[in-house]
Amino acid sequence: MLQQLVCAGIxxxxxxxxxxxxxxILIGGVAPKTGEAATFGISTENGVRLAVEQxxxxxxxLGGRRIKLIFEDxxxxxxxxxVAFSRLIERERVxxxxxxxxxxxxxxxxxxxxxxxxxxxxxxxxxxxxxxxxRYVFRACFTDQFQGxxxxxxxxxxxxxxxxxxxxxxxxxxxxxxAEGFTKMFAELGGRVAAFESYPEKSNDFRPQLTKIAATxxxxxxxxxxxxxxxxxxxxxxxxxxxxxxxxxxxxDSSELLKVPAVEGGYFxxxxxxxxxxxKVKAFVKAYRDRCGEDPDALASLGYEATQILLxxxxxxxxxxxxxxxxxxxxxxxxxxxxxxxxxxxxxxVKPAAIVKIENARQVFQTxxxx
Numbered sequence: 001m002l003q004q005l006v007c008a009g010i011x012x013x014x015x016x017x018x019x020x021x022x023x024x025i026l027i028g029g030v031a032p033k034t035g036e037a038a039t040f041g042i043s044t045e046n047g048v049r050l051a052v053e054q055x056x057x058x059x060x061x062l063g064g065r066r067i068k069l070i071f072e073d074x075x076x077x078x079x080x081x082x083v084a085f086s087r088l089i090e091r092e093r094v095x096x097x098x099x100x101x102x103x104x105x106x107x108x109x110x111x112x113x114x115x116x117x118x119x120x121x122x123x124x125x126x127x128x129x130x131x132x133x134x135r136y137v138f139r140a141c142f143t144d145q146f147q148g149x150x151x152x153x154x155x156x157x158x159x160x161x162x163x164x165x166x167x168x169x170x171x172x173x174x175x176x177x178x179a180e181g182f183t184k185m186f187a188e189l190g191g192r193v194a195a196f197e198s199y200p201e202k203s204n205d206f207r208p209q210l211t212k213i214a215a216t217x218x219x220x221x222x223x224x225x226x227x228x229x230x231x232x233x234x235x236x237x238x239x240x241x242x243x244x245x246x247x248x249x250x251x252x253d254s255s256e257l258l259k260v261p262a263v264e265g266g267y268f269x270x271x272x273x274x275x276x277x278x279x280k281v282k283a284f285v286k287a288y289r290d291r292c293g294e295d296p297d298a299l300a301s302l303g304y305e306a307t308q309i310l311l312x313x314x315x316x317x318x319x320x321x322x323x324x325x326x327x328x329x330x331x332x333x334x335x336x337x338x339x340x341x342x343x344x345x346x347x348x349x350v351k352p353a354a355i356v357k358i359e360n361a362r363q364v365f366q367t368x369x370x371x
Contacts, residue, residue, distance in 0.1 A: 024068040025061055025320045027052075027310065028088030030099030030109060031123070031303070035076035036228055039254050040101045040299045044123050045071055046292050047303030048098055054287070055311050062318065067311070070094060074105045081105035085112040085120075095320040096120065098306045101299065103127035103144075103174040110137045119326045121310055123302040124250065124271070127173040131347040136326050138347040140306035141271055142371075144174065147249050148181020150269045150353045150369045151222065156189040159245060159267075161219035164193050167209055167233060168224050171201030178224030178249045194218055206233050207240055214241045222247045227254035234262035253298045258361045266358050272301035272338055273354040273365040284337045305336045 029048045031041035052069045060066045070092050072084035081100055088094045089112060096119040100106045106125035113120035114134050122130050122139040126147055131137045155161040164186050168179035183193050194216035197209035210233070213221060221237060221244040223230050234246055246266035253270055257263055274285055274295055284304060288296040296304075313328035314320055334341050339351040355366040 024066050025314065026068050026070065026092060026094045027307075028085075028092065028094035028097040028099075029069055029071040029303075030074050030081060030084045030088070030097060030105075031071070031101050032076035032105070033073040037076045037102055037226055039227075039256060040124065041073070041076075043297050043299035044099070044101055044303035046288070047296065047300035047305075048123075048307045050288060050291055050300075051304045051307035051311065053291075061311060061315055062320065065320075074100050074102075074109075076102055076105065078104050078108040082108040082112055085109040089113070089116045089118050094118070095314070095322050096310055096325055098303065098310060099123055100125060102172070103130055103177070104172055106130045106139075107173060110134055113137055117326075118322050119310070119313075119329060121306040121329070123306045124299055125174070126250070127177045128346070128348075129173060134347065136322075138309075138329055138343060140302050140309060140341075140349060141250070142351055142353055143348050144177030144249075145181045146371060147269050147353060148178050148183075148224075149185040150355070151178075151247050151249065151267075152182045152185035152189060152191070153369070154267060154269075154355055155220045155222070155245075155247060156186060156191050159220060161245070162191050163216070163218050164191055164220045164222060165195040165197070165213040165216055165218035165242075165244065166193060166222045166224070167197045167199065167206065167213065169201055169203075169226075169229065170198035172225075174251065175224050175226075179222070182222050182224065203229075204232060206236050210237050210240045210242060213237070218242075218244045220245045220247050224249045224251065226251040227257040230263065231257055231260045234260055234266070238262045250298055253356075253363075255297070258358065258363070263358050264361070267366070268356055268358075269369075270298045270354045270356050271351075272296075272298040273356070273368075274363075275365045278337070280335070280337045301337055305338060305341075308336055309334060309341060 031044040033041040074081035101124045103125040106122040126144045169175040195213045248268035252268040317324035317328040352368040352370045
């Protein structure tokens, strides 16, 4: 291409401009496309790819340069996640990484990103440790602490609960963070957590813990776990006599959970509400349906939103230099599909949470809760 331009007598300044436009902007993506949270990873990748495709269709960035996305499967495993981040940064030489979903994976990936001075925007990793003390690590989702407060407030203020129980995965940073955040806030409001039970990762029989919980007759049972575990826990809870209203976090957001009758009437906090009247939300939902043939979930929205934030930072930086992107990310002030995003000092977005109820095997939006 360049040789043809020289032969045609095109000036060197124009040649340099064409060469820059031809050079792709490389960004990485990481999510669990296989393993226990595969539906989350697939939705996340769909959201990321949609944002990239839209940006390229609009002319790319930095004078017409196309964005190239290189995506890795972390399998929901911190070791595989660390390898994925290292491969993208060290071998593929991406300028930034979007991901991952699970906090335990993003914590491992954040160490790689920070050491290599490469910007990273976690999509759905809500544990505070993901960004804490990191200069190059940001997130698109709210934190466990905020989410735990939101659900505790729902339980105490809206549902009138005064006695709660908690069952969580002790081997997962996300689950543990949510459990602790809920417990602290519920007690501060005046409620009592009568049972605080945990289980080891990859368990499938929760009846011993649930039997103890049933004996305390809680008003609400908080299950801050991923949808695959919640499906079993809900059914087993009802089987051992737990009559409490079931509550959860964003890990509940899967169409698979709607197939479980035992979760009917339960509530969970989330990052996104498809029913919103926002023109940006409606445009995103339509574009996602057109591309993927189904409605987007919160994970898709966070993948899309994190990518929007990154691309906006690259545009404002005027460069794909990692340090310039990092500096631009800190100054983010962007209206996205869920809220106007700015970052606090720990690189957490200041944004509201949605409360969703499972009703007639559907997700029904209830309200937004602001920070």
